[in-house]
Amino acid sequence: MGGFSIGIQRPAIHQACCLLVEAVVAKMDGGLLCFTDMKINRAYKTELSPNNCQRGAFMQHAGVSRFIYNWALADRIARYEAGEKTNYYEQRGRFNALKHKEFPWIRDTAYTVTEAAFRHLDTAYKNFFRRIKKGAEKPGFPKFRSRKQGIGSFTMRGCIHIDQGRIKLPRIGWVRLKEKDYLPTNGIKILSVNVSEKAGRWFASVQVEMDIPDPEPGQGEPLGVDFGIKTLAYCSDGTTFENPKALANGERKLKRLQREFARRKRGGKNREKTKRKIAKCHAKIANIRKHALHNVSYHVTAKTKPSTVVVEDLNVKGMMANHCLAKAIADVSFGELRRQIEYKGHWFGVDVVTAGRFYPSSKTCSGCGSVKPLLKLSERKFVCEKCGMVIDRDLNAAKNLASLVENDASRGETHR
Numbered sequence: 383m384g385g386f387s388i389g390i391q392r393p394a395i396h397q398a399c400c401l402l403v404e405a406v407v408a409k410m411d412g413g414l415l416c417f418t419d420m421k422i423n424r425a426y427k428t429e430l431s432p433n434n435c436q437r438g439a440f441m442q443h444a445g446v447s448r449f450i451y452n453w454a455l456a457d458r459i460a461r462y463e464a465g466e467k468t469n470y471y472e473q474r475g476r477f478n479a480l481k482h483k484e485f486p487w488i489r490d491t492a493y494t495v496t497e498a499a500f501r502h503l504d505t506a507y508k509n510f511f512r513r514i515k516k517g518a519e520k521p522g523f524p525k526f527r528s529r530k531q532g533i534g535s536f537t538m539r540g541c542i543h544i545d546q547g548r549i550k551l552p553r554i555g556w557v558r559l560k561e562k563d564y565l566p567t568n569g570i571k572i573l574s575v576n577v578s579e580k581a582g583r584w585f586a587s588v589q590v591e592m593d594i595p596d597p598e599p600g601q602g603e604p605l606g607v608d609f610g611i612k613t614l615a616y617c618s619d620g621t622t623f624e625n626p627k628a629l630a631n632g633e634r635k636l637k638r639l640q641r642e643f644a645r646r647k648r649g650g651k652n653r654e655k656t657k658r659k660i661a662k663c664h665a666k667i668a669n670i671r672k673h674a675l676h677n678v679s680y681h682v683t684a685k686t687k688p689s690t691v692v693v694e695d696l697n698v699k700g701m702m703a704n705h706c707l708a709k710a711i712a713d714v715s716f717g718e719l720r721r722q723i724e725y726k727g728h729w730f731g732v733d734v735v736t737a738g739r740f741y742p743s744s745k746t747c748s749g750c751g752s753v754k755p756l757l758k759l760s761e762r763k764f765v766c767e768k769c770g771m772v773i774d775r776d777l778n779a780a781k782n783l784a785s786l787v788e789n790d791a792s793r794g795e796t797h798r
């Protein structure tokens with residue numbers, strides 16, 4: 383698990399020395415050393431309330447970000463074809479040398495936006511090569527960005543300040559926030575801000591580095607969590623999280639809008655209007671889904687504070703191949719849920735364990751431990767032939783997962 387290091391009380395130590403120590407600690411990647419504070423990187427995303435002038439500046443910055451990204455991508459392709467090597471620094475240097483002459487309008491935007499766009503392309507390239515190395519079927523070569531896909535986003539660094547209800551961005555100035563007390567103002571180091579547009583609304587995702595007190599290890603009983611399609615998550619303590627109904631409603635609405643879109647005349651104004659409505663509907667569905675996932679991951683870690691959370695290692699790829707289930711599974715995004723449980727578990731002192739892929743959590747009786755040879759998906763109740771126990775299928779699976787911690791930890795692989 384990257385992305386964090388253990389902080390150190392640093393009053394007397396010289397800054398440079400401190401950085402060195404931190405680097406060493408970060409390398410050890412937690413676990414062995416115990417200090418009073420834990421340093422984490424996290425992002426806070428919140429909606430902005432820009433005025434018209436700022437909206438214009440946002441569009442301009444997003445445009446520059448897109449332009450640089452595309453320029454850098456085209457340049458990399460050209461260099462490759464010419465048999466020359468390039469990298470982030472070389473590219474950026476060459477661009478800076480010619481930008482005043484060729485692209486003088488770039489001067490109107492913050493410099494760090496240019497830098498970040500080059501960095502993003504570099505990361506996209508690195509990810510591409512990493513996927514090739516791993517032997518991915520579709521390594522996904524970086525794509526050119528188009529205005530048609532949306533206004534997009536831009537990233538800034540440097541002189542960023544957060545005040546009650548507003549945020550100060552370089553070149554743009556103070557921008558009001560829709561939510562007043564969400565962004566932290568004290569005890570943080572702001573690393574960067576990404577400003578993005580979605581369905582006509584603007585958002586800022588603020589990356590911060592902060593010290594949080596080393597969490598006290600969870601004391602509660604181990605908690606098993608079974609992921610499902612109708613019920614999003616079934617916990618072994620009996621708590622259930624239904625998939626929000628609003629999701630299905632939103633999808634019906636989306637389908638209707640898409641039909642409406644198909645009827646509209648190409649290039650017409652009404653087509654544009656429907657397009658905006660569709661974007662809005664998409665954003666809303668995504669938000670409902672996100673909210674549901676965060677709700678579950680927060681509950682099973684911070685709220686219940688068990689000593690360990692056991693989740694299944696879902697073979698998501700294998701399940702996606704099954705067409706019937708594919709959509710539903712994409713919907714609830716189990717992978718994202720697991721990711722959230724993992725990092726939140728880390729923050730709140732809860733161990734997260736993944737059960738082995740072939741552990742029969744649904745087929746085992748949580749009462750006596752006998753394993754059924756066959757269990758149909760349609761059987762919602764688990765009936766044990768040996769001890770006669772009747773229990774909800776998902777609750778049974780969750781209980782089995784929880785008992786993995788006590789019985790045989792070696793069957794699961796630890797994720798910390």
Ligand SMILES: [Zn+2]
Pocket residue numbers: 747748749750751752766767768769770771
């Ligand atoms: Zn039994």
